[in-house]
Amino acid sequence: MTDQLIPVDSYLVESLPEIWFGAVLFALGMYVVLDGFDFGIGMLYATRTDEQERETFLSAFGPVWDANEVWLVAFGTMLLAAFPRVYSRLLADNYLLAIGFVLALVFRGLGPELREQRDEQRWKRYADYAFVGGSVVAPLLFGMLAGRWLFGGATLPVVLTGVGLVAVSVVTGAAFLAAKTEPGLASELRSYGIGATLAYLVGVVVLLGTVVLTDAGGAADTVLSLPVAAVVALSVVVGLGGSLLAKRGQYRVWLASALALPTLLTILVAILLYPTIYPPTGLLIREAVVSPLALNLVTVLGFPVLLLVLWYFKFLYGVFSGPIEGDGYGG
Amino acid sequence: MGLTTLLSTVDLGWVALLSPEIASRMQFGWTISVHIIFASLSIGLAPFIIYFTWKDVRTNEKQYARLRSFWVKVFAAGFVMGTVTGIPMSFQFGTNFPQFAEVAGELIGGPLAFEAKMAFFLEAVFLGVLLYGRDRVTDRTYIISSVLVGFGAWLSGFWILIVNAWMQTPRGYEMVTRNGMEVAKLTDPVAAFLTPRMPWMYVHMMNASVISVALLVAGVSAYIVWKKPDAEAWNTALKLAVVLLIVSAPFQAVHGDAYGRHVADTQPQKFAAMEAHYETGQADLHLLAFPKSPDALTDPRAENLFTVSLPAVGSFLASGGDFDAEVIGLNEYEENPPVALVFWSFRFMVGLGFLFIGLALWGGYLMYRGRLSDSTRYLKAMIAASPLGYAALLTGWYVTEIGRQPWVIQDELRTSEAVSSTLTGTEATLTLFVFVVVYVGLILTALYVLKWLVREELQTLGVRESNEGRWRGPIPVVSDDD
Numbered sequence: 001m002t003d004q005l006i007p008v009d010s011y012l013v014e015s016l017p018e019i020w021f022g023a024v025l026f027a028l029g030m031y032v033v034l035d036g037f038d039f040g041i042g043m044l045y046a047t048r049t050d051e052q053e054r055e056t057f058l059s060a061f062g063p064v065w066d067a068n069e070v071w072l073v074a075f076g077t078m079l080l081a082a083f084p085r086v087y088s089r090l091l092a093d094n095y096l097l098a099i100g101f102v103l104a105l106v107f108r109g110l111g112p113e114l115r116e117q118r119d120e121q122r123w124k125r126y127a128d129y130a131f132v133g134g135s136v137v138a139p140l141l142f143g144m145l146a147g148r149w150l151f152g153g154a155t156l157p158v159v160l161t162g163v164g165l166v167a168v169s170v171v172t173g174a175a176f177l178a179a180k181t182e183p184g185l186a187s188e189l190r191s192y193g194i195g196a197t198l199a200y201l202v203g204v205v206v207l208l209g210t211v212v213l214t215d216a217g218g219a220a221d222t223v224l225s226l227p228v229a230a231v232v233a234l235s236v237v238v239g240l241g242g243s244l245l246a247k248r249g250q251y252r253v254w255l256a257s258a259l260a261l262p263t264l265l266t267i268l269v270a271i272l273l274y275p276t277i278y279p280p281t282g283l284l285i286r287e288a289v290v291s292p293l294a295l296n297l298v299t300v301l302g303f304p305v306l307l308l309v310l311w312y313f314k315f316l317y318g319v320f321s322g323p324i325e326g327d328g329y330g331g
Numbered sequence: 332m333g334l335t336t337l338l339s340t341v342d343l344g345w346v347a348l349l350s351p352e353i354a355s356r357m358q359f360g361w362t363i364s365v366h367i368i369f370a371s372l373s374i375g376l377a378p379f380i381i382y383f384t385w386k387d388v389r390t391n392e393k394q395y396a397r398l399r400s401f402w403v404k405v406f407a408a409g410f411v412m413g414t415v416t417g418i419p420m421s422f423q424f425g426t427n428f429p430q431f432a433e434v435a436g437e438l439i440g441g442p443l444a445f446e447a448k449m450a451f452f453l454e455a456v457f458l459g460v461l462l463y464g465r466d467r468v469t470d471r472t473y474i475i476s477s478v479l480v481g482f483g484a485w486l487s488g489f490w491i492l493i494v495n496a497w498m499q500t501p502r503g504y505e506m507v508t509r510n511g512m513e514v515a516k517l518t519d520p521v522a523a524f525l526t527p528r529m530p531w532m533y534v535h536m537m538n539a540s541v542i543s544v545a546l547l548v549a550g551v552s553a554y555i556v557w558k559k560p561d562a563e564a565w566n567t568a569l570k571l572a573v574v575l576l577i578v579s580a581p582f583q584a585v586h587g588d589a590y591g592r593h594v595a596d597t598q599p600q601k602f603a604a605m606e607a608h609y610e611t612g613q614a615d616l617h618l619l620a621f622p623k624s625p626d627a628l629t630d631p632r633a634e635n636l637f638t639v640s641l642p643a644v645g646s647f648l649a650s651g652g653d654f655d656a657e658v659i660g661l662n663e664y665e666e667n668p669p670v671a672l673v674f675w676s677f678r679f680m681v682g683l684g685f686l687f688i689g690l691a692l693w694g695g696y697l698m699y700r701g702r703l704s705d706s707t708r709y710l711k712a713m714i715a716a717s718p719l720g721y722a723a724l725l726t727g728w729y730v731t732e733i734g735r736q737p738w739v740i741q742d743e744l745r746t747s748e749a750v751s752s753t754l755t756g757t758e759a760t761l762t763l764f765v766f767v768v769v770y771v772g773l774i775l776t777a778l779y780v781l782k783w784l785v786r787e788e789l790q791t792l793g794v795r796e797s798n799e800g801r802w803r804g805p806i807p808v809v810s811d812d813d
Binding site: 062078089099103117297306312313 | 421424425426429462517769780
């Protein structure tokens with residue numbers, strides 16, 4: 001039955017493996033953008049001592065963080081479904097990084113959940129440590145994991161990728177919060193956001209410079225190509241432009257430009273990985289991809305669902321749009 | 332030097348005691364044990380949440396608002412724990428069992444991706460609405476959100492069990508060489524997704540979740556009713572839970588019996604381990620079994636046990652009616668699963684299953700007499716039984732998973748071949764240790780959260796706590812002192 005509906009020996013369309021490469025990176029991008037601002041909120045949370053402000057921060061991402069985090073699972077399972085060799089080598093070769101990352105996610109997720117269970121100072125402090133610690137360590141290690149994917153064992157580029165993800169998370173976190181809070185708090189957040197933007201842009205340039213000089217992961221030629229130059233230039237324009245808008249108090253536009261930064265970062269990752277999907281081993285997309293029937297099946301069943309998921313997200317963010325009220329969103 | 336290299340060069344001596352395979356198996360087993368508690372909590376609570384939400388919105392009766400708010404909080408805490416424990420698990424396929432992920436990727440990757448996209452997103456997105464959106468969406472959207480959350484939980488179990496059932500009775504693939512490695516290539520999606528084991532497993536697991544949560548709801552309700560007999564909401568919840576138990580507990584026994592026959596047909600080695608049946612031939616059924624010596628605890632050969640057995644009934648059950656049917660014994664195989672674990676887990680699960688039927692019938696009788704909330708003995712029994720559903724559910728999983736050893740994919744891939752070749756014993760043992768510590772903390776926290784929720788509820792109900800007649804059992808006590 002399926003044999004007639006879905007081709008067995010050929011891909012639905014000739015470029016389906018490349019389309020799936022795009023789909024996997026799309027899920028990665030959604031994760032980096034959406035959970036990125038959650039991490040940023042977690043880091044900025046450490047700068048607040050006022051209980052009311054802390055509550056506001058938690059309310060800002062309470063209804064959405066869990067859904068945001070699911071993009072990580074979507075990314076991981078899509079990678080497994082389409083490119084099992086890449087999934088398994090990436091995680092097996094970076095064992096402690098990967099385990100460290102998921103444990104950081106455990107603490108980040110539990111912190112806010114536990115905090116509200118009990119009205120006691122010491123308890124809340126521990127919950128806050130878990131939340132802030134997880135929010136810093138998770139993007140750092142996830143970025144390092146991405147760095148290992150791109151550049152193999154080279155240390156400096158790997159660490160810089162991690163730091164870059166931390167910085168860009170602060171940018172999006174600050175912009176997201178600024179768009180949702182009252183002007184006084186927003187202008188404080190703005191300065192963190194602008195500082196992080198500058199740090200991020202410098203970091204990206206230093207990272208790529210290092211890669212060119214040391215040819216880490218054999219990526220020097222790719223980095224010196226036009227697409228990479230274009231993405232970097234665009235990041236600089238968007239980052240600086242966004243910072244200017246933030247200075248003028250146009251927080252919603254700033255948010256849009258801030259979210260563009262991790263998007264561009266993901267595009268950069270895609271460029272660096274194409275067509276060698278696992279540079280440390282030289283494995284190409286076409287070599288790593290699963291057989292036609294399997295890929296056709298996940299396409300036919302999965303892509304419509306992906307559209308539905310995007311619609312849910314539009315609905316979810318619609319329900320919780322607008323500024324945070326005094327007591328959060330109400331229960 | 333990367334972090335991995337750095338840590339793997341540290342020689343901690345005693346830490347390197349466990350081999351990568353053993354440590355990985357323990358780590359995965361431990362992670363899934365904790366995860367499954369929270370996953371099945373979502374599955375089992377789903378019908379309660381939907382019912383309470385619907386009644387609350389439609390009838391506007393206070394008691395349903397109270398029940399909804401209480402159990403949605405439990406659901407949310409469970410869901411967060413389920414998420415934070417589930418993500419490490421999905422990574423462990425790659426970190427600890429990369430050869431398995433690569434060999435089976437084409438078969439299991441699809442269902443796992445569907446779980447994330449179809450079920451997990453649904454649950455996470457609409458739980459956000461259910462938790463924070465009461466004033467922001469219409470009544471109808473609110474009810475629909477509860478249904479979608481519940482549907483997501485049940486759908487999630489469906490896709491996961493497709494993967495697990497395939498590992499038990501793999502179908503719909505052929506082995507091919509890709510990148511110099513023998514991997515499974517999908518040839519027939521219908522056969523691969525709807526394996527013989529799938530319907531058995533799904534029904535058994537979903538019902539086990541319902542039983543576990545029914546016992547939990549009954550236990551919490553019984554505790555509150557015991558403290559505050561006229562708490563209307565909690566009398567309702569208790570009744571509901573007992574009714575659900577009356578339906579689900581006996582059904583599990585009937586279904587489990589047929590499932591056992593299916594296991595005997597498809598995984599004779601596992602069936603033999605469940606019965607500690609070593610010699611091929613007629614099999615007895617051990618109704619009760621106690622070890623004669625400590626040895627029999629770890630190696631439960633039939634003759635080393637005090638048993639109350641039904642002669643030949645093992646054959647009867649395995650074959651579905653033939654007392655003389657030959658049942659293959661464990662001696663036929665070169666390698667066997669740890670028989671004792673499977674044998675005792677199976678007995679533990681079945682024993683608890685019968686206990687649940689007893690509790691259900693007792694509750695049914697009391698309800699018929701209109702004395703459900705008055706019988707202190709029954710209330711106490713239900714409080715004590717509240718964690719037992721999970722004990723049965725976990726031991727059931729041990730039968731399924733440990734019983735499949737030495738195979739990770741039955742008759743296709745051994746667990747020893749599935750483990751990472753680059754993983755060191757130190758790394759695996761170290762992370763196992765961290766997982767144990769962190770997850771123990773997690774379980775304790777979950778119990779505390781439940782305790783605080785119950786205490787808060789009692790305070791709302793105006794119960795003043797005293798130490799008189801207080802419960803000294805598995806549920807944390809309610810007191811004024813903290």
